[in-house]
Amino acid sequence: MLFVLLWQLGSSSGIIPAAKLAAPTAILSAFWTLAVTGALWSDLIVSVGRVAAGFTIGITLGVTLALVVGLSRPGDFVLDPLLQMFRTLPYLGMTPLLILWFGIGEAPKIALVAFASVFPVYMTLLGGIRAIDPKLIETARVFGLGRWETIREVILPGSLAPALVGVRYALGAAWLSLVVGEQINADRGIGYMIMDARDFLRTDIIVVGLLLYAILGLSTDAIVRQIEARALAWRPKTLGANT
């Protein structure tokens, strides 16, 4: 609060020029204008849609790959080294390549988000699968569970805790990649709003955009934490385990 107050004072007295950084009041009023005219919502929906699409693809791929690698020897031998190689690629640097492959429409942005979210999910779920007590899998066999039932009843629930941490990491990476993706050649979305505002030196709108990114990142993280709290209710309560 103090920080915002100082910022406002600095802006009002002219120490912070509006062309560098708008005053909090200006940001609020810009937010209001954008919200009322509806420009904000349409851009917001576009951005959320991109993350939703990319993230869905990324998680689906990550879960599938982790299951294949974690549960089959050939998968482990063939796929894992390949994936580890891809994982080390600086994927944000691949943007030009993605544009060449997918053009400048939605596809490269979604691909970037998907790329960013695959590996956190893959790594944590695979780690979770490998950490499952083999005795539980043996028990499942003794009590007549088939392969798919074992995956559904034992392997996935048993590796859910680390996988959800991976999902949270993936969300962070997804939003970050969206920011990068939207700054290159977007004609809609929050990133576009920011780039457009830059051309008109509208630092108030730029800050609105940044705040939107932050709020979206926080709220999606909060959703996953809610899921965590419900899905992992079976875990014994440990000291200070609130996250």
Add this chain to the structure above:
Amino acid sequence: MRTSVRVRDLTVTFAENAVLRELDLDIAPGEFVALLGRSGSGKTTLLRVLAGLQAATSGAIAVPSPSAVVFQEPRLLPWKHVVDNVAIGMHGDGVRERATAALREVGLEHRLDAWPSTLSGGEAQRAGLARALVRDPQFLLLDEPFASVDALTRLRMHDLVIDLWRLHGPSVLLVTHDVDEALLLADRIVLLEAGRIAADIPIALARPRESTNPHFGELRHRILDLLGVPQASSGPIAIPAGVPV
């Protein structure tokens, strides 16, 4: 029709190392057999072969179906409520009712929807017993199921197992290294040593059994002799557990 357990000429080899050698064993329908032996004698391996968890290197086995196992650790899935753990792998109508009934039999009807992590050691082991019983097994395999519970709980579990065995009448194979436990529970004690049956002793004591019974003491003496344990006191003696079997 009730069938019996038949093991003929069973050999199990791990990396050139014969754990079970040309072993023959029969368990009649409804018979309670305790398999006694020190660590490394192959008793857990025999149980695992009979449970279908371990392949035989050679030999033939026939086991009545359905069979069910109670393990040394409860091995409940921590993310399933107790009742769902009991019903695991079962399908169709009335599964929950059957699981509930099994839990009632072991005295856990008040813990149906508890998480396994909130159960005490004895409760968890009883849930494991319910999970086996709900399948109405013709053959019940018990792998040292009382080894990890405290002495008092163990005594109560002994009574419970005998009651349930009398009620449902499965053949039972109890793996244990506790001579008194074997004497209290079994119709017959099979002594395993270095992968072979060293002795097969019928226990004709009337139930309920007391360790203060003079015949009990006699039998214990004889078995401990066979196991090569030097004896002085008459207190309960367990074969020291060292290397896992």
